[in-house]
Amino acid sequence: MVCCNVMISSLAQQGRLDDARAVFDRLPANDRDVVSWTALFHAYAVNDRLEEAAFVFFRDMPDKNLVSWNAMAAAYARAGHTAEARAILDQMPGHNVVSLTLMFHIAVQGGRLEQARSLFDDMTLGKDLVAWNAMIGAYAQNGQATEALLLYRDMHVQGMDPDDVTMSSILAAYSRLGRVEAGREHFVSMPVDHGIKPVEEHYACMVDVLGRAGELVAAEELLATFPFHPS
């Protein structure tokens, strides 16, 4: 049964919604647990079939847990249906750090960065890496690149290790600030200081740093050094 649930979600990721549904249907009713149901409606949601996801969630699922509530709220939030997302978050029996990150995300979507910051600051119980990344990314993309860098420092001070997502936001912040040298320094120190090898996305960010500063030749040179790896 566990393996069927895995199949449902991985088929959904590949966009093979019908196959995911078939695996679910083949599962005996007694073997369908809350994870199977959540994987099923999430499959609809990530394939832009929000209505059907909602039907499964509200009408078909026998039981819900924190993860399924979060997943439904996230589906609405992703689709830009913030009112529905909010409603789910208000109705659900409890919240965890994922729910709070969703609320955070809705606030950012609405341009309420101060409110988002308050939500972030109040996450005292379990401010995890995703939450940090969300806050740093929100600043980096909303004209507060300096705040993003300050928060990155805080993150360090609090002993939270950054990941590849963090790095993209930091490079984006340097880009917006036009800080070419700092950006370059960060880019080369990523693998040494944090064990994070730059991937395509980081190269793209770095090209942006150089491009915005008008260093087009350097940008081209960087692209030429990009180590291709087929997948």
Next chain:
RNA sequence: AUACGUUA
């Protein structure tokens, strides 16, 4: 690797 939140 059983389902949820973060980065053009």
